[in-house]
Amino acid sequence: xxxxxxxxxxxxxxxxxxxxxxxxxxxxxxxxxxxxxxxxxxxxxxxxxxxxxxxxxxxxxxxxxxxxxxxxxxxxxxxxxxxxxxxxxxxxxxxxxxxxxxxxxxxxxxxxxxxxxxxxxxxxxxxxxxxxxxxxxxxxxxxxxxxxxxxxxxxxxxxxxxxxxxxxxxxxxxxxxxxxxxxxxxxxxxxxxxxxxxxxxxxxxxxxxxxxxxxxxxxxxxxxxxxxxxxxxxxxxxxxxxxxxxxxxx
Amino acid sequence: xxxxxxxxxxxxxxxxxxxxxxxxxxxxxxxxxxxxxxxxxxxxxxxxxxxxxxxxxxxxxxxxxxxxxxxxxxxxxxxxxxxxxxxxxxxxxxxxxxxxxxxxxxxxxxxxxxxxxxxxxxxxxxxxxxxxxxxxxxxxxxxxxxxxxxxxxxxxxxxxxxxxxxxxxxxxxxxxxxxxxxxxxxxxxxxxxxxxxxxxxxxxxxxxxxxxxxxxxxxxxxxxxxxxxxxxxxxxxxxxxxxxxxxxxxxxxxxxxxxxxxxxxxxxxxxxxxxxxxxxxxxxxxxxxxxxxxxxxxxxxxxxxxxxxxxxxxxxxxxxxxxxxxxxxxxxxxxxxxxxxxxxxxxxxxxxxxxxxxxxxxxxxxxxxxxxxxxxxxxxxxxxxxxxxxxxxxxxxxxxxxxxxxxxxxxxxxxxxxxxxxxxxxxxxxxxxxxxxxxxxxxxxx
Numbered sequence: 001x002x003x004x005x006x007x008x009x010x011x012x013x014x015x016x017x018x019x020x021x022x023x024x025x026x027x028x029x030x031x032x033x034x035x036x037x038x039x040x041x042x043x044x045x046x047x048x049x050x051x052x053x054x055x056x057x058x059x060x061x062x063x064x065x066x067x068x069x070x071x072x073x074x075x076x077x078x079x080x081x082x083x084x085x086x087x088x089x090x091x092x093x094x095x096x097x098x099x100x101x102x103x104x105x106x107x108x109x110x111x112x113x114x115x116x117x118x119x120x121x122x123x124x125x126x127x128x129x130x131x132x133x134x135x136x137x138x139x140x141x142x143x144x145x146x147x148x149x150x151x152x153x154x155x156x157x158x159x160x161x162x163x164x165x166x167x168x169x170x171x172x173x174x175x176x177x178x179x180x181x182x183x184x185x186x187x188x189x190x191x192x193x194x195x196x197x198x199x200x201x202x203x204x205x206x207x208x209x210x211x212x213x214x215x216x217x218x219x220x221x222x223x224x225x226x227x228x229x230x231x232x233x234x235x236x237x238x239x240x241x242x243x244x245x246x247x248x249x250x
Numbered sequence: 251x252x253x254x255x256x257x258x259x260x261x262x263x264x265x266x267x268x269x270x271x272x273x274x275x276x277x278x279x280x281x282x283x284x285x286x287x288x289x290x291x292x293x294x295x296x297x298x299x300x301x302x303x304x305x306x307x308x309x310x311x312x313x314x315x316x317x318x319x320x321x322x323x324x325x326x327x328x329x330x331x332x333x334x335x336x337x338x339x340x341x342x343x344x345x346x347x348x349x350x351x352x353x354x355x356x357x358x359x360x361x362x363x364x365x366x367x368x369x370x371x372x373x374x375x376x377x378x379x380x381x382x383x384x385x386x387x388x389x390x391x392x393x394x395x396x397x398x399x400x401x402x403x404x405x406x407x408x409x410x411x412x413x414x415x416x417x418x419x420x421x422x423x424x425x426x427x428x429x430x431x432x433x434x435x436x437x438x439x440x441x442x443x444x445x446x447x448x449x450x451x452x453x454x455x456x457x458x459x460x461x462x463x464x465x466x467x468x469x470x471x472x473x474x475x476x477x478x479x480x481x482x483x484x485x486x487x488x489x490x491x492x493x494x495x496x497x498x499x500x501x502x503x504x505x506x507x508x509x510x511x512x513x514x515x516x517x518x519x520x521x522x523x524x525x526x527x528x529x530x531x532x533x534x535x536x537x538x539x540x541x542x543x544x545x546x547x548x549x550x551x552x553x554x555x556x557x558x559x560x561x562x563x564x565x566x567x568x569x570x571x572x573x574x575x576x577x578x579x580x581x582x583x584x585x586x587x588x589x590x591x592x593x594x595x596x597x598x599x600x601x602x603x604x605x606x607x608x609x610x611x612x613x614x615x616x617x618x619x620x621x622x623x624x625x626x627x628x629x630x631x632x633x634x635x636x637x638x639x640x641x642x643x644x645x646x647x648x649x650x651x652x653x654x655x656x657x658x659x660x661x662x663x664x665x666x667x668x669x670x671x672x673x674x675x676x677x678x679x680x681x682x683x684x685x686x687x688x689x690x691x692x693x694x695x696x
Contacts, residue, residue, distance in 0.1 A: 059669055065602045069696030072602075081551050092604035092693060093568040093580050094594040103568055104590035107555065110564040120558055127554045188696070190668040191636060199599075199638045199662050202670060202695065223696060 027156030030077060034221070034232055037206075041182070042214045046074065049156040050181035051149040053140065055163040057187030057205070061171035064136065064164030066186040066204055069099055069224055071134050071160040076100030076228030078158060080131035085109045085120040087136065100228035105131070118144050121159065128155035136162045138170075145178035183210040189220065192233065203233060273297060281429045286530050288317065290477035290489035291428045296375070299347065301340055303426050306514065307491040309562045318354040340426065341418030342366050345373035345392070366418060367393030374414045380407050392418070423486050428479075435469070436527040437461040444483050444520020451512050451521065458526040459504050465528075472497025472534030478508060480515055481523040488515060492560050495552045495586035497534040503553040507560055555585045570594050574643045575658075576604060576692065598641055599662060601672040601693025608690035611673065615689075618679030621661045625673060627691050632665035642678070657684040662695065670695035 031038045031045035038044045046052055052074075054067040068091065075082045082105050084091070089110055093103055109120045114137065121135040125148065133152075140161055152159040161180065165171045174185070185207040192200035202223035208216050221230045257263050274297065281300045285292045288311070291303035304317065311317035318334045325332035335346035337357035342365065346355055349369050357365045366373075369392050372381050384407075389395050395403075396415050403411050417424040437458050445451060455478065466473060474497055480488040492507040515521075559565045566582040569590045573579045579594065594600070615622035621637030639661030645653025660674045672693035677685025 058667065063603050063694045065694045066696035069602045083551075083554075090603050090606060092576070092601055094570075094576075094600040095602040095696075097570075097593045098600060102590070103570060103593060106567065107551070107585045108564075108566050108568065109558050110566070112562075116561075116563060119561075120563055123557060124554060127551070127557075130551065186696075188668040188670065190666070191664055191670070197637070199636045199664050199670065203668070204696075 030074065030158065033229055034219075036232055037208075037217075037219060037221075040208060040215060040217045041211060046158065047181055048158045049153045051145060051152050051159040051161060051179065053145075053161045053163060053178060053180040053183040055171070055174050055183075055185050057185050057207075059168070060187060061163075061165050061168050061174075064162050066188050066223075067162050067164070067184075068136070069095065070184070070186045070204070070206075070230075071162050072096050072099045072101050073224030073228035073230060074158070074160060075132040075134055076224075078131035080105075080129065082106050082132045082134065083109060083120075083124045083130055085111065085117045085124070085133070085135040087111055087114065087117055098226060099224040100226055114138055118148070121161075122147055122151050125151035125155060125157050125159055128157060130157050132158045132160055134160045134162060136164055138163070138165055139173065140178050140180075142176075142178060145180055149179040149181070180210070181212045182208065182214075185209055192222070201233075204230075206230075270297060278429065282431060284321075285429060285431070286475070288321065290479060290491050290527070290529065291426050291487060293426045293429050295340075295344060299344070301344065301426055303487070303489060304336065306489055309560075310491060310493050312564070314356055315354075318356065322353045337365065338362050339418055339420045340424050341375065341414060344375060345369050345418070348373055362419065363393075367391060367396075371395055374411075374418065376410060376414055380411065383407070384411075423484065425485050425487050428487075434527055434529070435462065435465050435471070435531065436525055437465060438523060438525035440523045441521065444517075444522055446517035446520050448513065451515060451517070451524075452509060454524055455508050455512060455526070456505055458524060459501060459508065462526050462528060463499055463501055463504070466499050466531065466534075469531075470533060470535065471528070471531040472499045473504070473528040473531055474498075475528070475530040476504065476507075477525075477527045477529055479525040479527065480521055481525070482517065483519045483522050486518070490514065491529075493556070495555045495559070495584070497532040498552070498556075499534055500553070503556070506553070507556055510557065510560065552586050559585075573646065575646060576600070576643075578646075578649075599638075599695065601670075602696045603694040604672075605692055605694075608674070608692045611689050611691045613673070613675075613689035615675075617687075619659065621663055622673070622689065625663065625671075625689065625691075627671070632663070632669070632671070634663045635666050636664040638662040640675075643674075655681075655683045660692070 027048035029043040029045035029047045054071050055061060056064050056067045060066050076099055082101065084106055086108065087110065096106065097103055111117050111120060117135050117137055121133050124130055124133045140163065148159050163174060165173065187205045189203040189205050191202050194200040204221050204223055206219045206221050210216065219232060222233045224230055253265060277294045277300060281292045281294050284300060284302060289302040289304045289307045293301050295301035308314050308317050311320060314336055318336060321334050322332055333347045333350055333353065335343050335350060335355045335357065337343040337346055338359060342357060342362050345366050346357055371384050371389050371392060374392060400412050416422045439454055439458060473494065475491065475493045478490045490511050498504060555565050565585045567585055567590065568580050569583045570592055571579050571581045609627065612626040613622035614624050619640050621639055622634055624631055624633045640659035643658045643660060645656030647654040657678045658674045658676055659678060660672060662670060663673055664670045671691060672695065673689060673691050675687060675689050677687045679687060
């Protein structure tokens with residue numbers, strides 16, 4: 001019975017995705033390389049011809065630091081040029097280089113207005129041939145996100161929208177519906193404890209808040225390494241014996 | 251002052267004969283240089299200046315203010331002092347450039363009358379005889395002259411005075427007859443009936459681009475800067491300039507650059523003639539695109555860069571600079587061109603957001619080299635749970651004399667929420683010569 005149901009469901013999925021369009025499906029997806037996360041996402045990773053949204057939690061809604069770094073890690077794992085559209089030029093390139101994005105791969109497009117960022121992103125997505133298109137946005141209305149999503153589907157380029165707001169209270173805008181395929185919230189967590197004084201590998205709480213044709217989930221991950229990869233670290237609650245382990249691993 | 255008198259005042263005075271012909275030739279050379287860099291419409295103005303119509307071309311230099319300071323500094327680099335002014339009309343810009351004490355001045359829209367009202371009549375580009383006679387009659391400033399009844403002036407001096415005033419205030423047009431290089435590559439199309447509809451303009455611009463590409467192909471060149479000059483029935487010119495990141499001869503690419511901007515053309519009573527000129531060209535050879543079966547060539551994004559750049563977006567890449575001072579370790583470079591080879595040394599973690607100006611914070615710490623226990627930034631207190639540091643950065647005495655002793659001690663601090671910040675103390679905490687021991691917020695980690 002269950003086998004038959006599985007079969008029917010798989011068949012239906014196949015037919016729906018066939019209806020949904022050509023290039024986006026052929027572009028495939030970009031796996032995180034972490035089994036738990038990839039299993040949650042339909043297609044086994046972030047869909048390439050699609051728009052994905054990232055925001056920070058807490059103070060990260062304003063600075064968007066973790067969200068930008070997470071997006072940079074994803075962009076680093078693609079191949080080809082990356083265009084980064086923004087209005088506030090406060091990104092520090094050495095940090096992007098440390099998460100695996102070589103400076104020669106990134107072209108920045110700085111506009112004066114939000115609308116410029118949307119227009120530039122759409123132009124880049126429609127141009128095709130890029131590894132990823134990243135945009136830092138305050139507002140992402142339904143129409144604009146739909147346009148970005150369609151442009152991404154047409155050429156199969158991955159679009160990453162990093163949301164950052166002027167004030168923390170404005171961040172409830174993140175609840176508004178958009179056409180993005182997935183929506184993530186990345187909040188900072190205390191770093192991994194070291195046996196000595198110092199700040200260890202940063203950890204993030206990764207919340208998958210929306211995923212088209214998929215389920216929501218929550219992960220505690222270690223921040224991007226120098227190749228842009230993330231990985232799951234043991235939950236802070238699970239580490240009752242961490243003290244003793246640290247003593248011996250030092 | 252006669253030469254003999256000057257020699258009597260100043261001993262060993264060196265006398266050089268005036269060389270008006272040489273001056274004109276030099277001005278023409280400068281005008282040709284400006285044509286290639288700043289604007290499609292450039293002409294020699296009188297015997298001591300050049301005039302440019304920069305409308306539709308200033309965005310390539312990052313706006314009017316940046317363009318003006320760049321012009322001034324480029325002349326200064328050659329040891330010449332230039333006065334640069336921008337105004338709505340040729341007359342007003344001419345007068346302002348010759349009367350200002352500063353290097354650059356921008357006369358905003360609507361401020362034209364205020365800017366020129368107090369200037370002397372001599373700046374009105376009139377014959378010296380007329381200026382002298384006006385002085386005898388007691389006219390000193392342009393404002394006084396413009397407030398006088400026209401008829402008596404015209405009766406005495408002819409139509410020239412009224413015409414110059416009208417030209418200065420933009421009441422009648424004064425087209426600039428642009429200077430042209432001898433071996434420029436241009437194609438043009440004159441219309442028997444003036445055209446005005448957007449589709450028609452687009453159609454003919456497309457045809458001109460095809461012709462221009464044919465011409466470029468014949469000479470083995472690619473265009474870096476292209477001007478579209480629109481001549482209208484009322485005698486005015488409008489120019490649109492597009493620049494490319496590398497030599498281009500591709501029809502779709504160039505058409506897209508102008509299609510984006512033909513909507514800015516104001517046809518007025520109609521367009522008589524369209525001219526397309528390749529102002530700056532570089533050799534461009536045909537290239538084999540792909541030679542391998544498997545490897546996919548990286549997409550060429552130069553056309554995309556041009557589209558975004560010509561829309562007024564700032565497009566750049568960031569390249570490493572060998573400096574330990576964080577804000578000096580990055581530099582903006584052109585979006586296309588040489589590959590960036592090196593990268594930053596990755597031993598120390600760097601924040602993803604760097605504040606443009608370090609923010610002063612309150613911090614509680616043990617001297618000399620312990621990280622702070624707590625910091626207060628923008629009215630919020632953070633208790634420091636974990637910290638890394640100090641990473642000591644020394645001032646660069648070779649760039650700035652006052653940095654000889656300067657020191658910054660950087661720390662990475664983390665609060666109980668897990669928010670990580672990059673802070674520094676100016677000074678090493680012991681020697682007051684190295685800094686005043688104030689704490690600053692400089693960056694935010696992800």
